[in-house]
Amino acid sequence: METKIIVIRSDREELSLEEEAGLREAGEVIKNGGLVAFPTETVYGLGGDALNPESSKKIYAAKGRPSDNPLIVHIGRLEDLDLLTDHVPEEAEKLAAAFWPGPLTMILEKSRKVPYETTGGLDTVAVRMPSDPVARKLIAYSGGYVAAPSANLSGKPSPTVARYVIEDMMGRIDAIVDGGEGEIGLESTIVDLTVAPPQILRPGYITGRMLEDALQAPVETDVTILKDDSGQAPKAPGMKYRHYAPKGDLVIVEGTSEQVISYINERAAADMAAGGKVGVIATGEQASRYRASVIKSVGSRRDENSIAKHLYTVLREFDDEGVTQIYSEGFDTDGFGQAIMNRLLKAAGHKVVRL
Ligand code: AMP
Ligand code: MG
Numbered sequence: 579m580e581t582k583i584i585v586i587r588s589d590r591e592e593l594s595l596e597e598e599a600g601l602r603e604a605g606e607v608i609k610n611g612g613l614v615a616f617p618t619e620t621v622y623g624l625g626g627d628a629l630n631p632e633s634s635k636k637i638y639a640a641k642g643r644p645s646d647n648p649l650i651v652h653i654g655r656l657e658d659l660d661l662l663t664d665h666v667p668e669e670a671e672k673l674a675a676a677f678w679p680g681p682l683t684m685i686l687e688k689s690r691k692v693p694y695e696t697t698g699g700l701d702t703v704a705v706r707m708p709s710d711p712v713a714r715k716l717i718a719y720s721g722g723y724v725a726a727p728s729a730n731l732s733g734k735p736s737p738t739v740a741r742y743v744i745e746d747m748m749g750r751i752d753a754i755v756d757g758g759e760g761e762i763g764l765e766s767t768i769v770d771l772t773v774a775p776p777q778i779l780r781p782g783y784i785t786g787r788m789l790e791d792a793l794q795a796p797v798e799t800d801v802t803i804l805k806d807d808s809g810q811a812p813k814a815p816g817m818k819y820r821h822y823a824p825k826g827d828l829v830i831v832e833g834t835s836e837q838v839i840s841y842i843n844e845r846a847a848a849d850m851a852a853g854g855k856v857g858v859i860a861t862g863e864q865a866s867r868y869r870a871s872v873i874k875s876v877g878s879r880r881d882e883n884s885i886a887k888h889l890y891t892v893l894r895e896f897d898d899e900g901v902t903q904i905y906s907e908g909f910d911t912d913g914f915g916q917a918i919m920n921r922l923l924k925a926a927g928h929k930v931v932r933l
Contacts, residue, residue, distance in 0.1 A: 605719020
């Protein structure tokens, strides 16, 4: 299959005529049952018509994703929620008012219009309204309902730049909208509103505290988010797969800065002596203190947003560079940090050294 690349380089709010025409064409592709990868404020999505079961099947095939792992339906207007569910709970209205458009996915009871192919056989549907203007335009041109998981091959980190979408999806889908780098860099927060109290199934930029503030009521968090989930099934089917896994063997090292630096340097020296190529995921503050084959600064310890934005790219770069072992500093698990550690722990298969 030939994959068309549609490049967007203008300010996202003011597209050129050519870019606008490209998105319109991409929307037609989705309407006609095809697949288009596109940027959002979280990560790149792989979009198909959410109401067309054949499109959802194609998404699973293109990603190599198990078909029990449901897709998130992306909409552009609040009123479009009514087709996806027969019951919009009061909490959904409050959370939509506070966080949509934005990086929050809500789980609701699905209506009969939503095919089981899209929900992985579940009676619930995941819905999000993205804020990225390019994503919003594409959704409008596509007929309003775009099912989109992250645009990576199953088992690879979610792509935050078009380069990695192209690497994974070239020849497998109809088109890729290259719209630069996403603002947030980690997937949306998922909150299940079909249970009481609401429960966070996947942490993201919108934190539990932000949800509680908006609802003025307690919100729970799936216990498997920061723990090894081998003994307990996570509630979001996709969270049970070992996503985001780099090729190198990743270990997270926690302790004081001095402990972490000396432990990683010792291990790196031993691994390199044994012929390994060792990578370190460091914060900018202490990157210069490591001795290893490749040291990458993922962001500043004082700016969690910068860490989230670069984490997946750093993991992909280590794959490209053929690193055999990776050591990463650990991060606080407060607020947005919980999402960062959740992804890092999954990438590491929960291998953590606590000093
Ligand atoms: P991705 O689109 O790659 O970010 O993955 C979507 C995530 O949303 C996966 O972890 C899914 O398991 C989760 N998800 C989607 N729909 C539902 C649902 N109805 N109930 C629970 N989790 C869901
Ligand atoms: Mg994904």
